[in-house]
Amino acid sequence: TGATASGNITLVADTTIKNSGSGTLVLSGTINGAQALTITNTGSVTLSGIVGVSTSLTSLSISGPSTLGANITTTGTQTYSGAVTVSGSGTRTLTGTTVTNSSTLNGGAIALTITGNASIGGAITNVTNLSISGTSTIGANVTTTGTQTYSGAVTLSASPTLTTTANGNVTLSGTVNGAYTFTINTNGTGDTTLGDSVGGTTPLTGLTISTDVLTTAAIKLNGTLDITNRGSSTISGILSDAVLSSSRLNLAKYGSGTLTLTGTNTYTGNTTFNAGTVRAENTASFSTGLVSISNTTLQFAYDTSANFGNNIQLFGSSSIITDRVTSGAGVTHTLGTLSIGAYTLTIDR
Helix, strand or coil: EEEEEEEEEEEECCCCEEEECEEEEEEEEEEEEECCCEEEEEEEEEEECCCCCCCEEEEEEEEECCCCCCCCCEEHHHHEECEEEEEECCEEEEEEEEEECCCCEEEEEEEEEEEEEEEEEECEEEEEEEEEEECEEEEECCEEEECCEEECCCCEEECCCCEECCCCCEEEEECCCCEEEEEEEECCCCEEEECCCCCCCCCEEEEEEHHHHEEEEEEEEEEEEEECCCEEEEECCEEECCCCCCEEEEEEEEECCCCEECCCCCCCCCCCCCEEEEEEECCCCCCCCCCCEEEEEEEECCCCEEEEEEEEEECCCEEEEEEECCCCCCEECCCCECCCCCCEEEEEE
């Protein structure tokens, strides 16, 4: 059937509350006390009052489905092993050392802020904006209408997809590591920023990004870096292979936007450009292997005469432009073999 406790609760010792029926246990008052609270239930539990408003709990663990209708603060961990539904308005804030959701989390169409580390083991949906201040272990998909902000280092524990559906940005300020594939999709004018190295410690097995403007540092992969960009984007770090005898990074670009490569890249895999503009501002922008282009403008931008050395094969009509990074006198840029086939190649400067 269910039960409701409407008064405020103060914990004076570590406490376990059991909901052994099939109904909903509603705790509508505040819960305080520097103790651990464990809630086990075969039905569901709803926390309507603020938890830790005056005295933070040491930890909170809830098994079974739960509804979080107020902010929760603990000095230690928060563990939600059943499906979580967030209710209310504004922003729901969960504060603890590590907040873990092992099952799904429905954000109730409001913002979710995790102050501390996060371990995402179940899919997060129906959130407006998501913000995590600490490190994140991501093992499930995350979908928001607005922004996703991960301030600390990210570790992949599976192959997740981060999606924003209404012009939201995805920002990962720390490193990203884990031997899994990683996908980021931002809708409309949503941008993607990878502020630190990707795969520097544990190389990813693939990275797929579909976004407006992409800004990223160094990327190390054992697989394909697949970029679809609508706006002017920059990879400023080094693109490199994973340190394995058989591993290679392959670079593929789609989308109408410009992608600028500024680093001294060392990857050895295939390079394929399918649309838009690619601007090389380093003689080692591309792999030493074949560069295949279709419906692409390829810009070689360097302030002195230089040998880029790349062999280029067309599989669709394209353009090659020689340019400088800064204004000045004309320079000569040398390429390798051009394989044009039945397509049209336009060369300009």
